[in-house]
Amino acid sequence: MPKLDGLGAAEELRRVLPQTAVMMLTTFSEDEYIASALGSGAAGFVLKSGDPRELIAGVQAVAGGGAYLSPSVARRVISHLGTGQLGKRATARARIEGLTVREREVLALVGEGLSNAEIARRLHVVEGTVKAYVSQILARLDFRNRVQAAILAYEAGLVPQT
Template sequence: MTIRVIIVDDQAMVRAGFAALLDAQPDIDVVGDAADGRQGVELSRRVRPDVVLMDVRMPETDGLEAAQQILTTDEDDQDADHRPKVLMLTTFDVDDYVYEALRVGASGFLLKDAPPADLIAAVRVVAGGDALLAPSVTRRLIEEFARQRPDPRRTPVPRPRELTPRETEVLELIARGLSNQEIAGTLFLAEQTVKTHIGRVLAKLQLRDRAQAVIFAYESGLVAPGER
């Protein structure tokens, strides 16, 4: 299946370079581009891409506001369940927008100077329904929660009622930034079994992807910054 992509960035050379790279892939089709967030929202509504590459910092309407509009619009639309995945593009992995962008439903972050192969892989990852959450971004999230909750002392939080004990364990390990392979090794499970558990966690908690699972784990108090 061909992945339909639009590119939203205020730099024409960036849009052209990314488009040329992605269009050269047999399974990716760049179906449009826009120079700011407002145009990006309009383009997304019109062409209904699978993935939106969205620059974080743009004039008029920035990437965060545009992503929120794309991911929350048309709730009553019959195609609401097929809204595009948004992959944010940023110059720095500690950009102030990281936390809020993930909260509104962005599927991940990619540095603009990442190798071409990483860009291609990122598009495929988010199009497949997974989140692109690099260790640096996970650390940024943990730092944000630590700033909000500087006192590490807390009372034990019961596991979410929707989850089994094993699913809760998997969620905790996701929140600590472990990969599927690392979770499998920690819990002595097959990697496919871990994938099944993650799918059930997301479905039961009505979360979009791994990124929102991390946020849920910290905001619910299931995991606290600094814990191992």
């Protein structure tokens, strides 16, 4: 890309079209690059070296309002989240303290990687209600996307660990 790299293009897309979901497809798998992409609002991160089915799954997840990480990237993100988890847990729990019980339920399901439609089925509500909850959660937590919310849900211990 002659004028912008992938990170710059993602940031520009998020700036110009904030409602547009961004998914990174890249050869770069360094921790710093992954963190920069997710921190700048990317809802998905897929490695070109991965199984082509990951790209399809990622596009479908992100297009449906979800988030997607290549399995190898997800393992790395989770292992890094586990380092120092106890201190982060207290901070994360303090952040979600102001959410209602229902907002925490929705946040936990976002953390599990469920789409709005899947959350709606699980909670027996319409998808529009879930969209409203997700938007409200993102606004209250000052997040740009579901990936950031999912990370917080994990850090706060809302996501069951297997």
